[in-house]
Amino acid sequence: MILQDVFKKNTENTRQYIYRVLRENIMNLNLKPGEAIREIELSGILNVSRTPLREAIVQLIEEKLLEVFPQRGSFVSKINLNLVEEAVFVRELCEIKIIKMACQKENIEELINKLEKNIEYQKIVLNFNQDLHEFFILDNEFHYLIFDYFNKKYSWKAIKRLSTHYDRLRLLDALEKTNIKITLEQHIKIVELIKSKNIKKLENHIEKHLLNYRDVIKKYELKYPEYFCNK
Known part of the structure; x- marks a missing residue:
C-alpha cells in the first residue's frame, strides 16, 4: 500500500490526519474500490497508534467509504x-x-x-x-x-x-x-x-x-x- 500526501498539517490532530489521508486516497482512487485496508500496515506508514486509526476508520465507515467484514477485515467500499x-x-x-x-x-x-x-x-x-x-x-x-x-x-x-x-x-x-x-x-x-x-x-x-x-x-x-x- 502506497499512500499519497501523507504529510501532517499543523492544524490536525492525529485522528483528523489519518481520516484526511485515507479519505483523500479513497476519493482519488489511489486506494481502489474493494481494496483491503490493513491496520498494522497503516499504523506503520502513517506512524500512528491503533486507537486514532480505528476512530478514523469508524468515521469513514459511517460515510460509507469503508466496510468491515467479520473475520476478513476492512475494505474500501465498492462504488x-x-x-x-x-x-x-x-x-x-x-x-x-x-x-x-x-x-x-x-x-x-x-x-x-x-x-x-x-x-x-x-x-x-x-x-x-x-x-x-x-x-x-x-x-x-x-x-x-x-x-x-x-x-x-x-x-x-x-x-x-x-x-x-x-x-x-x-x-x-x-x-x-x-x-x-x-x-x-x-x-x-x-x-x-x-x-x-x-x-x-x-x-x-x-x-x-x-x-x-x-x-x-x-x-x-x-x-x-x-x-x-x-x-
Whole structure:
C-alpha cells in the first residue's frame, strides 16, 4: 500500500490526519474500490497508534467509504450504484435550482467571468494532456463557483458528502478519457445558456450533464467488475 500526501498539517490532530489521508486516497482512487485496508500496515506508514486509526476508520465507515467484514477485515467500499443514483437525484435538484437563480439575477458578469476562466483552464489541461485528476478538480470547481456566488457553500459541501460514490465514478470516467471532451463542451454550453437566460434548455442540459456516466457504466462494470456493487 502506497499512500499519497501523507504529510501532517499543523492544524490536525492525529485522528483528523489519518481520516484526511485515507479519505483523500479513497476519493482519488489511489486506494481502489474493494481494496483491503490493513491496520498494522497503516499504523506503520502513517506512524500512528491503533486507537486514532480505528476512530478514523469508524468515521469513514459511517460515510460509507469503508466496510468491515467479520473475520476478513476492512475494505474500501465498492462504488454502489444505488448511492450514485441517490447523489445524482439530490444534485440535480440543487443544481437546477441554483441555475435558475443565475438566470433570474441581473448583472452576473462576475460569475460569468469566473466560469469562463475555469473553462480556459480546463482547455489547457486537455490540450496539453496533463494529469486528468486536475481536470476533475476543475470540473468540480466549475459547479462550486455557482453555489459560492449565491452564498450556498454549505449546500455544496452537503452535496459533496453525499456524492462520494458518484464522484469516484466521475473520476474514473475522467481518467478513462471517455467523457472529458463532452464535459468541457457541456460546461461551455451551460455558460451560454446562463447568458441567454434560457432556463428550460438549462434544466435539460444539466440533467444530461450529470448523467454522462450512464452511457458508459456497462463498459466500466465489465472492465472493472471488482469496483462495483448494487447494494
